[in-house]
Amino acid sequence: MDKNINNNADEDSLNEESEMVKKLMKAGEIHAEVIEEAEKLIKPGAKLYDVAEYVENRTRELGGEVAFPCNISINDIAAHYTPVYKDEKTFSENDVVKLDIGVHVDGYIADGARTIDLSCSYNDLKKASEDALYTVIKEIVPPMNIGDMGAIIQEVIESYGYKPVSNLSGHVMEQYVLHSGISIPNVKEKSKDYIDVGDIVAIEPFATDGYGEVMDGNEKYIFKYIKSRPVRLPSARKILKIIEKKYPYLPFAGRWLATEDSKYKIALRTLMSSGCLYGYSTLIEKNHGMVSQTEHTVLITENGAKITTKR
Structure with a gap:
């Protein structure tokens, strides 16, 4: 199994009939359908757990696989919240919800997110991240410096009177690799890194009315395998x-292991402390400001950026 895409893809590999592009676009088609269906389920009184389970089960029904656990991050939580097993949390009429889902077909990933404002009070905050995303996508001419992309995102978000979240970023992806090493900043930066033809890029502006940075929360619900090490606990x-x-290869949710062993939570803590797993902390706005997020995956071609996660 080839787990790496050649980022300097030749013309043939980017042809619409190539296996890579077919699988990438299939993942995007499934993503677009699932996120539209799931958004309709997000309403006051509905359980977060039910939405997450729907997203992941529906992804498989449509012929894809889950690239990472369904993220449902509310209000000042910017990212990395996924429900626990049989989570009883429900949406409220005052919530600003970030729905972030990942779909893959043979490791080719579609990563995208949208904000659902149940409060109807943060429409401009939602628009700030949306406008930033679509503006930077339109401006992509490969090769493009990632710092220049961040400058565009920052300018658009600030034009709405909000702040970009400076320590969150988009990312270049490869087959079975969610973060391949190059990040797409949400603020202007000096950088020697570029995106170029053949790159698969998740671009995700975050806007906030808070401080403009996130901090680690105390909880971890999403994990990633690092390596095997000796552990004593059976x-x-x-x-x-x-x-x-x-x-x-890809991140997983703690709740996915709930039916495997009743002591799975202790096991996960042990595996993290032993260096076998990495745990993703929930990310919370530093001043507990409200946060919006909008994200698409794009394939960089000679003609610019082709959105894979949009119908």
Whole structure:
């Protein structure tokens, strides 16, 4: 199994009939359908758990696989919240919800997000991240410096009177690799890094009425396998074997292991402390400001950026 895309893809590999492009576009088609259906489920009184389970099950029904757990981050939580097993949390009429989902077909990933404002009070905040995203996509001419992309995002968000979240960023992706090493900033930066033809890029502006930075929360609900190490706890050894088999490359949710072993939470803590797993902290706006997010995955071609996660 080839787990890496050649970022300097030749013309043939970017042809619409190539296997890579077909799988990438298929993942995007599934993503677009699932996120539209899921948005309709987000209403006051609905359970976050039910929406997340719907997203992940529906992704598989349509022929895709889950690239990372469904993120449902509310209000000042910018990212990395996914429901726990049988989570009883519900949406309220005052919530600003970031729905971030990932779909892959044979490792080719579609990553996209949108903001649902149940409060009807933050329309401009939502527009700020949306406008920033579509503006920077239209301006992409490869090769393009990532710092210049950040400057465009920052300028648009600030034009609405809000701040971009400076320590969150988009990312270049490869087959089975969600973050390949190059990040797309949401603010102007001096950088020697460029995106170029053949790159698969998730661009995700975050806007806030708060401080403009996120901090780590205390909770971790999403994990990633790092390496196998000796562990003493029997439940941890059992869970590690399951993770190595089912989730060797991409992030997974703790709740996915709930039916495997009743001690899965202890096992996950043990595996993190042993260096077998990385845990993603929830990311919270530093001044608890409200946060919006909009994201698309694009394929960089000689003619600019082709959105994969939009019908």
